[in-house]
Amino acid sequence: xxxxxxxxxxxxxxxxxxxxxESHSTSACLITKTDTNPFxxxxxxxxxxxxxxxxxxxxxxxxxxxxxxxxxxAAIETCIANGAKxxxxxxxxxxxxxxxxxxxxxxxxxxIALDTPLDPxxxxxxxxxxxxxxxGELIGKWAAAALGDEAANAKIAxxxxxxxxxxxxxxxxxGFLQGxxxxxxxxxxxxxxxxxxxxGNDVTAGNEEGGRKAMENLLASDPMINVVYTIxxxxxxxxxxxxxxxxxxxxxxxVSVDGGCPGVANVKDGVIGATSQQYPLLMASKxxxxxxxxxxxxxxPVASEGKDFFDTGxxxxxxxPVDGVDSIxxxxxxxxxxx
Numbered sequence: 001x002x003x004x005x006x007x008x009x010x011x012x013x014x015x016x017x018x019x020x021x022e023s024h025s026t027s028a029c030l031i032t033k034t035d036t037n038p039f040x041x042x043x044x045x046x047x048x049x050x051x052x053x054x055x056x057x058x059x060x061x062x063x064x065x066x067x068x069x070x071x072x073x074a075a076i077e078t079c080i081a082n083g084a085k086x087x088x089x090x091x092x093x094x095x096x097x098x099x100x101x102x103x104x105x106x107x108x109x110x111x112i113a114l115d116t117p118l119d120p121x122x123x124x125x126x127x128x129x130x131x132x133x134x135x136g137e138l139i140g141k142w143a144a145a146a147l148g149d150e151a152a153n154a155k156i157a158x159x160x161x162x163x164x165x166x167x168x169x170x171x172x173x174x175g176f177l178q179g180x181x182x183x184x185x186x187x188x189x190x191x192x193x194x195x196x197x198x199x200g201n202d203v204t205a206g207n208e209e210g211g212r213k214a215m216e217n218l219l220a221s222d223p224m225i226n227v228v229y230t231i232x233x234x235x236x237x238x239x240x241x242x243x244x245x246x247x248x249x250x251x252x253x254x255v256s257v258d259g260g261c262p263g264v265a266n267v268k269d270g271v272i273g274a275t276s277q278q279y280p281l282l283m284a285s286k287x288x289x290x291x292x293x294x295x296x297x298x299x300x301p302v303a304s305e306g307k308d309f310f311d312t313g314x315x316x317x318x319x320x321p322v323d324g325v326d327s328i329x330x331x332x333x334x335x336x337x338x339x
Contacts, residue, residue: 035062046281086291135276140179145322211238233263
């Protein structure tokens with residue numbers, strides 16, 4: 001199979017959120033990959049609202065685009081120096097961040113990964129996340145069922161997150177492929193599958209411009225692509241614009257993960273065929289509650305039954321339901337985005 005990638009500059013700057021002017025006895029940090037992606041904006045809103053409710057001082061840090069490991073390391077070091085009681089982290093590099101996370105834990109700080117598990121997952125005290133493999137599997141099953149017999153002849157573009165293959169991107173990619181009925185290679189990485197239906201992989205940095213460029217690259221490889229997997233809805237929007245420029249927007253299935261309000265609107269408008277909705281506000285608010293409990297008596301959060309993380313749920317959103325795959329329509333999805 002063909003394997004394509006694009007490179008982009010990953011140098012970012014820290015953006016610090018303003019803490020409450022009121023003095024608090026407990027402080028927490030939220031460190032996200034960006035402060036522009038709607039997913040992380042909603043995560044910050046959830047953390048801030050719950051911190052205000054519980055009387056916790058919250059400091060937030062983010063970069064301009066996905067992938068800035070160095071900024072996240074610096075942010076964690078700042079949180080350690082400032083005596084934070086807990087850190088909520090969406091890691092850009094889930095394995096490389098582990099040593100500084102361990103420094104924070106050794107300093108008595110509760111570290112919770114949000115959305116993206118660390119590698120290994122137990123590098124954090126707990127992970128609050130969507131079941132990202134299931135999220136991918138749902139859109140894969142939907143796409144295969146929507147195509148019916150033609151699934152055997154699909155030409156699939158895989159629009160992934162980053163060259164470093166962070167855990168969240170691997171889980172969604174591999175879940176999609178399994179759901180579609182494609183044999184996996186190593187389930188801990190993407191790009192090693194041998195199924196000829198996969199035209200290729202490209203990376204998007206999880207944003208619209210990246211999605212557009214990745215789609216253009218893969219269309220140059222095979223202009224007859226008819227299924228597009230995207231890591232998230234901003235990448236899906238970019239892919240759609242590229243397809244539109246090629247006159248292919250009406251005969252290609254695009255599937256994604258996020259379930260944000262703009263993404264659900266794109267399902268309603270037919271831009272995205274189906275998306276798996278997750279709940280970043282819930283992830284962040286539960287994370288702040290966990291920090292408050294830890295600060296009060298040392299209690300640490302526990303995983304959902306049968307899993308190694310706290311599952312915050314996932315729901316398939318589509319206006320084209322298929323047999324055998326539970327879903328809700330875009331009208332219901334709009335009521336839930338982003339809880």
